[in-house]
Amino acid sequence: MDLFALYQSRIADALSALFPQLADAPELLRRFVVEPPRDASHGDMSTNAAMVLAKPLKSNPRAIAEQLAEKIGEFDGIEAVDIAGPGFINMRLAANVWQDMIATINAESADYGRPKEAPSGKVNVEFVSANPTGPLHVGHTRGTVFGDALARLMAFSRYDLSKEYYINDAGGQIGVLAKSVMLRYCEALGHEIGEIPKGLYPGAYLVPIGKKLADQFGDELLNMDEAAAIDKIKPIVLDEMMGLIKADLAKLNVHHDHFFSEKQLHGEDGDIRKTLDWLREEGLVYQGTLEPPKGKTPEDWEDREQTLFKATDFGDDTDRALVKSDGSYTYFAADIAYHRNKYLRGFNEQIVVLGADHAGYVKRLKAAGKAVSGGEANVDVKICQLVNLLRNGEPAKMSKRAGTFVTLGDLVDEVGPDVVRFIMLFRRNDAPLDFDFDVVTAQTRDNPVFYVQYAHARACSVFRNAKRDLPDLDISLAALQKADLSLLNDPAEIELIKVASQFSRVVAGATEAHEPHRIAFYVHELASAFHAFWTKGKERPELRFVNLDEQTITLSRLALVNAVRQVLANSLEILGVSAPEELS
């Protein structure tokens, strides 16, 4: 349950009663917000309703606020209302409202923070989608973690959702890859292959695949036409590469629901052809020429007529080529078909997670999404900025040639999935990120992963101690639900509950904005509030959780601790980070 949403709707009701003309304009009632004021001295909740509605109601904010405040004062749980500044209405809630939140959180437990009802529509989150030509490297990691956390967040918010990986298996680079493997195959058969020729993939990860082929086929492949041999091994190589990639993803606890092959879009009866036909019927395809890019004309620029998609009709800067000079489809043509395919599968909300180097691709993807769905599908492209790896504050340079190439697997092996995930999420996705090995593995509060997990472990330790010191006390969840929560009236306790009570609206905001980092910052704040309260028990022993002489208050406090623990756990669950009961 979300307290802020609850009072928002109560205020909306009060407004419609006060101003009947608002009944005809429900969108106005969604324009105002109920939120915690930045400055806690202003109260627990604040609304800007009077200011937002002043213009449409042709009245002044103070006058509206006066009337509204009087109504709000009659609500259950409101202890004080006042009007401040240009027309803010500040509310203070009665202590029992906060105390009751503990029971609510404990009752809803793993579901606390989820909206009551599932939103309509189907969401497709496409992420990773790295070319299957080798293992995932560090550059892929951020998008992987971000996409997975966003998917978890939206699933938590009850969206009908599918996590998808688009396999670029139709382009020329798969042929190059197969050729590279052929060399390794020869090598495995004992032939001298020398240097890997330029343009082929030199990675050692192809060696075992060559060996596998040698085991399976012997020298059979050498005795056939090279093109035929390559065609024969392509699917095998592709399978092997996807196996590598899936193994890396599994290390980060990332599992896609669907792997979509680009290849299936090609061919006479494929989606690309169908989509292009459809676009032609809509008048969105034409033969024409493009202007060379200004300021920097490519040397091999040839001014030729080509098949273009009218991307400019949908907000793109220029129209885009659909067919290459050799007659095959462009990557973008396949992408348009892919988005149409998603739309026809019912995904009216399509989220695509891309790396920073694809920022220039955003407009055309959105244009494609609009075009193929008649404006019904929404495409949101999330760009993940670069990650700078650091050791001791110095850049940890990586280069494929020097062999210091860091793969996603290496990274996870060194610091663990929790650290990789949390650090990558403890930052807006569109800002660059420093990843310092020394900081993220430290067990101090500099390290936010540790700090948050420690808070959860501490909460669990309270229960272990209670069990040890008060073996006769029933501390089951059912018993906690009977605790007298009105005993929790110290300002420090109320403070902590308030932070825990923010979770629902943080989830709602993060979901709507497609910004999982908000959950990471929130859980850090909650951990901080919990650590602070914990330490208060040192200066003021009466605030300790476990009180041997007064089991009543102990039970109440345990209810509080469990609520906090639950919210920490729910937050970490969204982030895909473990919530340990004990730190080693």
Next chain:
RNA sequence: GGUCCCGUAGCUCAACUGGAUAGAGCAAUUGACUUCUAAUCAAUAGGUUGCAGGUUCGAGUCCUGCCGGGAUCGCCA
């Protein structure tokens, strides 16, 4: 040159889609460990939100123009 992202405390970053006196952490200074694991906490200090305009009751947030950093720029994927 076009497009997109970024510019907030000495450093690393937030700011709940336009709200009130812009917040955390690190570093600095001071204080709290016979502990509910101090693996933590409390307090002090730190700002012309790159610059200049505009929109309005109100701008870090939206618009325009500059400055600086990054990414990208028919047919690669």
